[in-house]
Amino acid sequence: MDRISALRNVEDALAAFEDGEIDLATTERRVQGVLRTYATEYESAPDAAYRVETRDRADDVVVVAASLDDARERVEALLDEPITATAIERLDD
Template identity: 85%
Template sequence: MDRISALRNVEDALAAFEDGEADLDRTERRVLGVLRTYATEYESAPDAAYRVETAERADALIVVAASPDDARERVADLLDEPIEPTAIERLDD
């Protein structure tokens, strides 16, 4: 999916929400699906989304990475500190 297609799909999801054709939960899932598809199909991007949970953070972080180890490293880079993940889960479509 290219960037323009992703933006159009997000716009369609928002329009359906505004028109009352979709509730917030459905809209969030649709937009998340578009983003995840775009991120994992992007030509130079690694191939999967991973949810990384740590004891220090209430919310998990989701990153696109080539492997669980790469996901851990990406989260550590985002947080600018070493982390000890409590869970790393590959998110499948």
């Protein structure tokens, strides 16, 4: 999915919400699905979304990576500190 298609799909979800055709939770799921598809198909990379749960953060961190180890490294780079991951999970569509 290219950027223009992703933006159109988000716009469609927002328009459906504004028109009362879908509720907020459905809108959030549709937008998240668009974003996840865009991120994992960007430049045809064989990457996937990974949820990384850490001991020191209340919220999990979701990154796009090629492997579990790459996901851990990406989270450490984003947070600019070493992490203690309590779980790393691949998020499949």
